[in-house]
Amino acid sequence: KAGVTQTPRYLIKTRGQQVTLSCSPISGHRSVSWYQQTPGQGLQFLFEYFSETQRNKGNFPGRFSGRQFSNSRSEMNVSTLELGDSALYLCASSFNENSPLHFGNGTRLTVT
Amino acid sequence: GIQVEQSPPDLILQEGANSTLRCNFSDSVNNLQWFHQNPWGQLINLFYIPSGTKQNGRLSATTVATERYSLLYISSSQTTDSGVYFCAPPGAGSYQLTFGKGTKLSVIP
16 A cells, blocks of 8 residues: 655745645545645644645644545645745555554755 | 743763653643654654553554553664654644653664
């Protein structure tokens, strides 16, 4: 069974641009979550989707958004990039709330 | 929200040594997960443990939900065990995990 797949692996953007990250969950998993990891703040929850509906959102500005498609694939978008958005963005999928969370390899975003 | 505290923050071990990592959390939870992040950034799920003890090879984890802590045991450590270990109970939403700051483990030959 293929794991969680995230693309691209690396991205370099400049301030003010926008970016879209993609995530394909493990086959059969309907829940997809996104996390941001930085050296200063650690791992922080961004949002979670289940059956195309956002069920939880973390404490991030509205510039961070996401969506989930009918095939459970998910995308997250960050608009008007700031230097502080430089981070490792991790996507995770789970079968249900009583099962383990499995992470992808992440997308490392650098904003210059 | 729930607070998660992990100790020790850093640990250096000689290859072959055993170790215990601790995770304290502020609220009662009905499950907790342990992860290992390797030096390349990959985050691997080690255990999903509602309560009690689970074992997987040289690793085992125990969660005592009533006392709000979990322990991760690593026996006969290997250099490939190096990395950061995170515990993560669920936060406000069932699928929202709250991560501790982690324990950085370095295993030297």
